[in-house]
Amino acid sequence: MAHADGPGDDTTAPSKPSPPAGNVNNQDLSAAVSRIKVTQVSGPTGGNGGNISSTDVNWEPPPCWYEPAFTPEQLKEFSETNYPLGDVSPHTAWGGERLWTDHYRDGKEAYSYEDGALVSHEGYENYNIGKDGYFWRGVARDTGDPDSYDCERVMFWQDADEVPDAPNAPTPETLAAYAYDKIKVPDTKIELKPEAKSTVNAPTWVWLDKGTFKEVKVRAELPNTGLWAETTAKPIALHLEPGTDDAETFPSSGDCEINDDGSIGTPYKTGDAGKTPPCGIRYLRATNGEPYELSASVTWEINWEGAGGTGGDLPNGTFETTQDMNVQEIQSINR
Structure with a gap:
């Protein structure tokens, strides 16, 4: 236990013993x-999701x-x-x-x-x-x-x-960073065409419908101080990793920007089979029983505002999900 009697005494408590039976002290x-009280002001409140990771590896x-x-x-x-x-x-x-x-x-x-x-x-x-x-x-x-x-x-x-x-x-920025750590964003469930099985050398179209991803705002307040901050995460881009080096992405960087209406890419429609998708993948080699892991990560732009007119930017965050991609090779016979 720690002691408060003087410098000669032990002042640290590496472990805490259980209190005696009958202790009625308020454990909180x-x-x-x-x-700190955390409230999600806007954004999805149900379904699958997770916390974002900072794109700045040195930020905490x-x-x-x-x-x-x-x-x-x-x-x-x-x-x-x-x-x-x-x-x-x-x-x-x-x-x-x-x-x-x-x-x-x-x-x-x-x-x-x-x-x-x-x-x-x-x-x-x-x-x-x-x-x-x-x-x-x-x-x-x-x-x-x-x-x-x-x-x-x-x-x-x-x-x-x-x-x-x-x-x-x-400070308000302390609370903004605390809220950053509590932001939960939805899974990156992308739409594909073809859906479950792609074909070698044929483009797979990738898109997210309008409104699938909306900004997420989290408020953090420290009671009895007047300090508060709201941290907002806004989706700005989708990045694709095919799961194999034998593939090409569209665009070549794999970064599909979010359109003005909040959608990503363009939905596939009849007649687009021979076109190059604005957001998509072309696999160059078939899978042989073991699917490729297509990784889709959304980049979120983070900013905050707080008590006393404070505010600013925090490092962008990312959230990644993966899904299996099977790729077939169509054989042709020459006569």
């Missing part, structure tokens, strides 16, 4: 998990940030009820009433590791009862990420309607 308050959402966790009254009830066991930072837990009451009720110092150093923090009198504000605590997207240790400051006070002036304090 005791665990250092994000309280923020590893950690600070959030309001307790009111003075909530902290008093938590600290003085049975066996208080909870997090004071993403990687540090305190167990036992004395640790909480010493620092947050009786004004004694507490210590936390920040940037590799042990830092002392002044205590509080009676949980700041009577004051308007919240005790803030660090949360991490992934506690296994080494950068998540950047938010190890022991839980601290911040007046109401204020955001801490500290590194890793949340």
Whole structure:
């Protein structure tokens, strides 16, 4: 367990023991998990789909940030009820009433590791009862990420309607990136002609009907801060990978742009057999019992707007699905 008595004591909690039977502490308050509220504003809400992947391999959402966790009254009830066991930072837990009451009720110092150093923090009198504000605590997207240790400051006070002036304090862009991580887009189920079996050297037409893909908007709000952001993903292109080197794509890049009406490519119609599709594939070799895996990935353009007139762009995202393609070779007989 972690201790708050002084620099000589252990201040980390590599693992959390189970609380004793009868513990009635609020687990939502005791665990250092994000309280960001996420709502899908527009886009599909059912069916199959998944999260997009950033096209920028070096981009990731923020590893950690600070959030309001307790009111003075909530902290008093938590600290003085049975066996208080909870997090004071993403990687540090305190167990036992004395640790909480010493620092947050009786004004004694507490210590936390920040940037590799042990830092002392002044205590509080009676949980700041009577004051308007919240005790803030660090949360991490992934506690296994080494950068998540950047938010190890022991839980601290911040007046109401204020955001801490500290590194890793949340911003609208923090919430925009958090929402990016929650965007769910539909499967890329493309229309094909021929549908199940193509023919060597004959083009396969590929298209998506108008309205199949619509923009997806996700809103993220951090309660008790006034901070919010809406992140919007807009489909802009379809990329085809035939699943074999023995094939050609149309266009040659494999990138089929989205038309002005929201469709991709052009639906096949009678009489188009000898034409080159604006979006499609020509297979040059037949499959021999093992189908090719045709990969279709949609590129999504990401932008956001947030509290205080903020906004901007985030890296494009992609979502990929695959489907089997069988290719036959038609034999002709010369007489």
